[in-house]
Amino acid sequence: xxxxxxxxxxxxxxxxxxxxxxxxxxxxxxxxxxxxxxxxxxxxxxxxxxxxxxxxxxxxxxxxxxxxxxxxxxxxxxxxxxxxxxxxxxxxxxxxxxxxxxxxxxxxxxxxxxxxxxxxxxxxxxxxxxxxxxxxxxxxxxxxxxxxxxxxxxxxxxxxxxxxxxxxxxxxxxxxxxxxxxxxxxxxxxxxxxxxxxxxxxxxxxxxxxxxxxxxxxxxxxxxxxxxxxxxxxxxxxxxxxxxxxxxxxxxxxxxxxxxxxxxxxxxxxxxxxxxxxxxxxxxxxxxxxxxxxxxxxxxxxxxxxxxxxxxxxxxxxxxxxxxxxxxxxxxxxxxxxxxxxxxxxxxxxxxxxxxxxxxxxxxxxxxxxxxxxxxxxxxxxxxxxxx
Amino acid sequence: xxxxxxxxxxxxxxxxxxxxxxxxxxxxxxxxxxxxxxxxxxxxxxxxxxxxxxxxxxxxxxxxxxxxxxxxxxxxxxxxxxxxxxxxxxxxxxxxxxxxxxxxxxxxxxxxxxxxxxxxxxxxxxxxxxxxxxxxxxxxxxxxxxxxxxxxxxxxxxxxxxxxxxxxxxxxxxxxxxxxxxxxxxxxxxxxxxxxxxxxxxxxxxxxxxxxxxxxxxxxxxxxxxxxxxxxxxxxxxxxxxxxxxxxxxxxxxxxxxxxxxxxxxxxxxxxxxxxxxxxxxxxxxxxxxxxxxxxxxxxxxxxxxxxxxxxxxxxxxxxxxxxxxxxxxxxxxxxxxxxxxxxxxxxxxxxxxxxxxxxxxxxxxxxxxxxxxxxxxxxxxxxxxxxxxxxxxxxxxxxxxxxxxxxxxxxxxxxxxxxxxxxxxxxxxxxxxxxxxxxxxxxxxxxxxxxxxxxxxxxxxxxxxxxxxxxxxxxxxxxxxxxxxxxxxxxxxxxxxxxxxxxxxxxxxxxxxxxxxxxx
Numbered sequence: 001x002x003x004x005x006x007x008x009x010x011x012x013x014x015x016x017x018x019x020x021x022x023x024x025x026x027x028x029x030x031x032x033x034x035x036x037x038x039x040x041x042x043x044x045x046x047x048x049x050x051x052x053x054x055x056x057x058x059x060x061x062x063x064x065x066x067x068x069x070x071x072x073x074x075x076x077x078x079x080x081x082x083x084x085x086x087x088x089x090x091x092x093x094x095x096x097x098x099x100x101x102x103x104x105x106x107x108x109x110x111x112x113x114x115x116x117x118x119x120x121x122x123x124x125x126x127x128x129x130x131x132x133x134x135x136x137x138x139x140x141x142x143x144x145x146x147x148x149x150x151x152x153x154x155x156x157x158x159x160x161x162x163x164x165x166x167x168x169x170x171x172x173x174x175x176x177x178x179x180x181x182x183x184x185x186x187x188x189x190x191x192x193x194x195x196x197x198x199x200x201x202x203x204x205x206x207x208x209x210x211x212x213x214x215x216x217x218x219x220x221x222x223x224x225x226x227x228x229x230x231x232x233x234x235x236x237x238x239x240x241x242x243x244x245x246x247x248x249x250x251x252x253x254x255x256x257x258x259x260x261x262x263x264x265x266x267x268x269x270x271x272x273x274x275x276x277x278x279x280x281x282x283x284x285x286x287x288x289x290x291x292x293x294x295x296x297x298x299x300x301x302x303x304x305x306x307x308x309x310x311x312x313x314x315x316x317x318x319x320x321x322x323x324x325x326x327x328x329x330x331x332x333x334x335x336x337x338x339x340x341x342x343x344x345x346x347x348x349x350x351x352x353x354x355x356x357x358x359x360x361x362x363x364x365x366x367x368x369x370x371x372x373x374x375x376x377x378x379x380x381x382x383x384x385x386x387x388x
Numbered sequence: 389x390x391x392x393x394x395x396x397x398x399x400x401x402x403x404x405x406x407x408x409x410x411x412x413x414x415x416x417x418x419x420x421x422x423x424x425x426x427x428x429x430x431x432x433x434x435x436x437x438x439x440x441x442x443x444x445x446x447x448x449x450x451x452x453x454x455x456x457x458x459x460x461x462x463x464x465x466x467x468x469x470x471x472x473x474x475x476x477x478x479x480x481x482x483x484x485x486x487x488x489x490x491x492x493x494x495x496x497x498x499x500x501x502x503x504x505x506x507x508x509x510x511x512x513x514x515x516x517x518x519x520x521x522x523x524x525x526x527x528x529x530x531x532x533x534x535x536x537x538x539x540x541x542x543x544x545x546x547x548x549x550x551x552x553x554x555x556x557x558x559x560x561x562x563x564x565x566x567x568x569x570x571x572x573x574x575x576x577x578x579x580x581x582x583x584x585x586x587x588x589x590x591x592x593x594x595x596x597x598x599x600x601x602x603x604x605x606x607x608x609x610x611x612x613x614x615x616x617x618x619x620x621x622x623x624x625x626x627x628x629x630x631x632x633x634x635x636x637x638x639x640x641x642x643x644x645x646x647x648x649x650x651x652x653x654x655x656x657x658x659x660x661x662x663x664x665x666x667x668x669x670x671x672x673x674x675x676x677x678x679x680x681x682x683x684x685x686x687x688x689x690x691x692x693x694x695x696x697x698x699x700x701x702x703x704x705x706x707x708x709x710x711x712x713x714x715x716x717x718x719x720x721x722x723x724x725x726x727x728x729x730x731x732x733x734x735x736x737x738x739x740x741x742x743x744x745x746x747x748x749x750x751x752x753x754x755x756x757x758x759x760x761x762x763x764x765x766x767x768x769x770x771x772x773x774x775x776x777x778x779x780x781x782x783x784x785x786x787x788x789x790x791x792x793x794x795x796x797x798x799x800x801x802x803x804x805x806x807x808x809x810x811x812x813x814x815x816x817x818x819x820x821x822x823x824x825x826x827x828x829x830x831x832x833x834x835x836x837x838x839x840x841x842x843x844x845x846x847x848x849x850x851x852x853x854x855x856x857x858x859x860x861x862x863x864x865x866x867x868x869x870x871x872x873x874x875x876x877x878x879x880x881x882x883x884x885x886x887x888x889x890x891x892x893x894x895x896x897x898x899x900x901x902x903x904x905x906x907x908x909x
Contacts, residue, residue: 027607064607076869094567095611102569123895164676165710166447172676202680 002146005205006169007043014040018294030060031070038073042080043170045237046205047273053077068094075106081280084110085311089159101131108139115312117143117342126322134163138175145182148345153182173203177212181387187379189220207236209387211245218249218383240269241284252383260380263292282306287386296326313342317349324356333360348379350386391763408438409445410671410712410857413643414546417667417827418835418842422902425534427659429829432647432843432905433669433715436543441642441908442522442541444497447674449709450646453492454667456656457483459830461814468796470745470788477741477823487507488666491655494705495539495646497521503539511657524903529654538903544641545905547894548848551601553633555591556582556755563591563601564608576613579776580754582852583628583761583883587617593629602637619775620761627884628761634887639895642908649902652831666826668716672709716825718837718847740786741823748794748818748854749787753779762881765860765867767794795819797858799838800868806836813839818854837869843898843905848890849873 004012017036024030034056041049057074064070071094078086087106097103104127111120124140127133142157157179164172180195196216199209214229230246247262267288270281283306289299299322307315316339323332336353350373357366373380413434420428433452439445466472494506505527506516512531519525522540529535554562558578566573579585584592590613594600623630646669656662749768754776756768761775769790770777781787798815807813809832816838821828829840837845850869860867862877871877878886896906 026565028605067607068569070565072569094569096572097569100569101571161677162675162711166674166676166679167675168678172680198680202676 006203007038007205007207010170011043014043018113024060024063027064027067030064031067031073034060034070035073038077038177045239047239050077050386051079066093068097068100071097072102072106076104078105079109079113081278082113082282082309083279101127105136105139108136112143113310113312115310115342117147132163134160134168134171134175137163138178141178146345147343150186151184154179157182169203170206173199173206173209176202176359180212180216180233184216184219184376184384187377189216189379192216207233211242213248215245215383215385216251218385220377223249223253238265238269240266240273240281241386243269244284244288248292248385249383267293273343277311282309283315283318284386286322290318290322290325294325296322300326300328312340313344313349317344317352320356324352324359329356329359332356333362345376347373347380350376351380403490403726409434409448410673411436412437412669412671412713412715413544414718414841415667415669415715415827416545416841416843416904417829418840419829419831419833420652421900422649424546425651427652427831429652429655429665429831430647430649430835430902430904431665431667431827431829432436432545432645432903434542434643434645434905435671437541437908440541441644443501444503444521444539444644446499447499447679448496449672449674449706450495451492451670451672452495452646452648452667453490453670454650454655455488455490456652456659456662456664456665458661459663459813459832462817462820464531468792470784473745473819474741475786476819479729480824485591488663493648497539506538510654512654531654533651533654534825535651536647536902538645538647540645541642541908542645542903543894543906543908544638544643544649545645545843545894545898546638547630547636547846548638549635550637552630552634552889553848555593555601555631556580557751558588558591559615560590560608564607565605566608573608573613577778578613578615579778581620581776582631582755582758582889584621584631585615585617585776586619587619588615588621590615592621593631611790615778617775620758623884627882630878630883630885630887630889632887632889633885634889634891636891640909645897645903645905647903654904657799663831665829665831666824667829668714668824668826670711670715671713672706672711673712673889678708678766714825716827717822717840719851720822720825735890744822745784745791745795746781746787749791750780753777755852759855760864762883764862765857766855767791767797767857768855769793787852793857794854799853800858800866801836802868802870805841806833808834844894846870846873846888846890846892849888852889 014036018033018040021029021033021036024033037049037053037056041053054077057070057077060067060070061074071090073092075087077089078084087110091098091103091106094126098107108120108123108127111117111123121140121143124136124143125383127136128140137156137160141153141160144150144156145153157175160175160218161172164175170177176195176199180192180199183189183191183195193216195348196209196213199206200213203209210229210233214226214233215227217223217229226249230242230249234242234246243262244266247259247266250256250259250262270285270288273281274285282302285302286299286306289295289302300319303315303319303322307319309315320336320339323335333356336356339349340353350369354366354369354373355367414432414437415434416430416432418430420430431452431454433450435450454594462476489509491507491509494508495503497503501521503519503521504516505519506514507529508514512529512533515530517527519527519537520853523538525537526664527535527537551562557580558576560566560573560576574591578588578590590609597604597606600606623629652659652665655665752766752768753770753773756766756770757773757776758773759766760770769792795818798817800815801807804810811832813830813832820840827841828838829835833839835842837847837850841847849872852872853867853869856867856871858867862871873890873892875888875892878888894906896903898906
């Protein structure tokens with residue numbers, strides 16, 4: 001029997017755990033089963049698995065009621081799919097859960113998603129002071145990176161690494177990917193590569209690592225390598241955002257027919273999920289209709305939906321761009337000012353802001369923003385994946 | 389913004405990290421009966437048998453630290469005050485942090501089952517050895533000393549009624565499925581006690597589910613998790629219900645063990661003066677970063693990791709690992725440090741000294757009244773409370789008067805067998821035992837707890853004896869550390885079941901020769 005990769009080993013372990021539980025007969029088993037299915041889905045990233053996990057959670061709630069750990073799993077699942085109100089409700093279902101350490105961790109993410117940046121940071125810092133877990137150090141690192149404190153972010157990711165043991169290589173690999181992204185978003189490809197390769201060494205066979213490597217290769221113009229990796233990733237996981245990324249790679253290569261095939265699949269996936277009540281692809285749809293297959297009014301419609309769901313610099317900037325694409329320059333300008341007012345530091349955002357400012361007749365600001373975009377990432381106009 | 393790839397994609401909501409290999413069980417320390425060639429001390433560190441009995445996790449590093457020191461006892465001349473106590477702790481802290489330079493033996497086991505041992509900071513200098521696991525090996529040191537080593541699987545040497553102990557402290561996770569997210573649901577705010585409280589349905593023995601707390605758990609009911617009663621529970625015959633049943637919860641189980649028999653002359657150059665071997669153990673797990681670090685791809689390094697180790701690099705070695713667990717005294721963690729991760733300070737638990745005082749008082753308010761109810765004398769001042777009380781203290785000043793006797797009284801031994809040479813060795817006092825958190829083996833004794841710890845010592849029962857008044861008498865004999873282990877006491881006590889709290893013997897006979905712990909099942 002061939003050696004399994006680390007990723008495969010972890011999946012087998014989770015599958016064995018779920019199989020051992022069988023039909024859950026008590027709170028503990030029901031929770032562990034639901035959690036196991038969630039873990040498996042989080043690892044594979046497959047949307048159908050998340051659906052199964054959600055069904056198991058609902059079944060467990062019927063069986064055992066609002067057991068706090070189950071509520072926590074539900075809250076995390078909701079957060080993953082941008083269902084912020086759902087996450088809040090899940091936390092509120094179990095007395096004391098909101099105030100608990102893991103409950104407050106979820107709330108730190110909610111604050112960030114809803115644009116309460118200061119509160120998100122304070123909460124992260126308080127959680128770290130209470131118990132220095134690697135994931136909260138990583139959360140704080142992410143926060144710092146978004147607001148331009150890259151060195152602080154790197155230090156925090158390194159501190160997160162220090163808290164991760166050899167029993168948590170998947171976590172270590174993930175932190176390496178975040179470190180790599182810090183460099184990639186600054187156009188520092190070689191440094192990004194170092195971290196991505198370290199992630200691959202740490203945790204073998206993980207599609208997420210290959211996805212990040214594919215983006216890096218695409219950014220560097222190493223198209224053959226990027227295509228090979230995307231094909232492998234998509235064989236494992238056919239999420240529409242991965243399909244869109246693959247399409248954009250082909251577009252960058254000038255292969256429009258291939259690109260369109262993948263865009264068709266991506267769009268179908270986005271729309272199907274949204275038609276089924278999912279809200280997690282709203283921001284992808286804004287982006288898709290703004291820049292991939294231009295339909296500006298559709299972009300604005302999806303943009304407003306996402307903005308209503310969670311108001312933060314990401315949704316503000318996306319809506320601003322959609323409005324610009326739809327010719328609503330003044331409104332676009334105002335919305336982009338909201339995004340810029342957060343203090344976010346992002347090359348792609350600055351580039352779009354520069355374009356909007358120029359259209360709004362604010363050429364001086366436009367030039368400044370262009371300069372800042374270029375300073376942050378000289379390659380910001382090249383191939384990249386929309387991860388946030 | 390916080391895309392689909394957030395930490396929760398990889399971070400488990402509930403820790404499913406297998407830390408069992410790092411879970412230390414016990415530390416034994418006693419003088420070896422084999423004095424051929426000189427005095428020797430036995431130090432045995434046991435841990436969870438993970439991944440299997442006799443197989444060690446290659447990501448782990450274990451440290452057995454030791455320092456030999458003179459026998460120092462509190463003179464008793466000073467007043468028994470909190471100030472005296474804190475000064476004593478401070479003086480011990482200074483010794484450990486400056487004067488004492490602990491030596492250590494570091495142990496890692498590779499994927500092939502070979503154990504790499506590094507002997508550091510011993511008087512004869514640093515050196516390393518590789519030994520096979522699961523067999524007794526003898527190492528010859530550069531100075532010519534012979535050290536016996538056993539790194540492998542053994543029968544689990546701890547024998548106690550663990551569910552009974554957890555019942556006595558109302559520890560929810562033993563009896564209930566407790567949400568991992570609800571960390572406050574551990575020791576519930578119900579008085580500790582040795583005998584059941586009337587109406588304490590959350591923990592009292594349930595004849596309908598005799599395996600509750602042993603092989604099965606119930607779902608934690610909604611709160612409040614308190615007790616509003618005012619008396620101990622009595623049956624129709626007027627007997628109290630013991631929270632213990634004396635059964636060995638660890639029977640039939642195995643552990644992994646790191647066992648040394650070390651000449652005292654190897655540990656200290658002044659064997660005449662340094663009669664106490666203080667030892668403690670630690671478990672460390674490799675950090676992820678160092679599992680993938682780009683080290684030279686040379687077979688020599690992989691096979692001889694200690695070759696690059698010298699005094700200046702030893703801290704560099706340890707920086708690659710993360711401390712997980714510590715072990716010194718039995719029950720220092722479970723009973724006194726309340727199992728909190730941030731209290732895993734090992735020998736350096738001086739900073740916890742005020743906490744120990746308040747914690748001991750908290751336990752005393754529970755155990756003390758229940759000892760009195762059984763007709764025994766307690767060392768704890770509970771103002772003749774007719775029932776156990778749940779009381780906590782925020783500072784040691786208020787707590788101290790209640791536990792003064794508990795802390796300062798000499799702990800009587802059952803007979804003189806612990807002192808085979810008949811030397812003038814003072815009996816130990818509780819405050820001397822728990823700070824620092826080490827196994828202090830007195831080489832002029834048999835090492836019977838608290839003068840060390842021998843495998844056959846029933847330390848769980850001896851710990852409870854701290855709450856007995858050592859000046860009181862039972863059948864003409866002063867109370868001692870084994871009083872609560874005497875079946876005759878329980879046979880005449882108004883209690884069911886009539887049993888000492890913990891088993892009197894291990895389920896398997898210990899060996900009378902190295903490695904002393906029994907063969908695994």
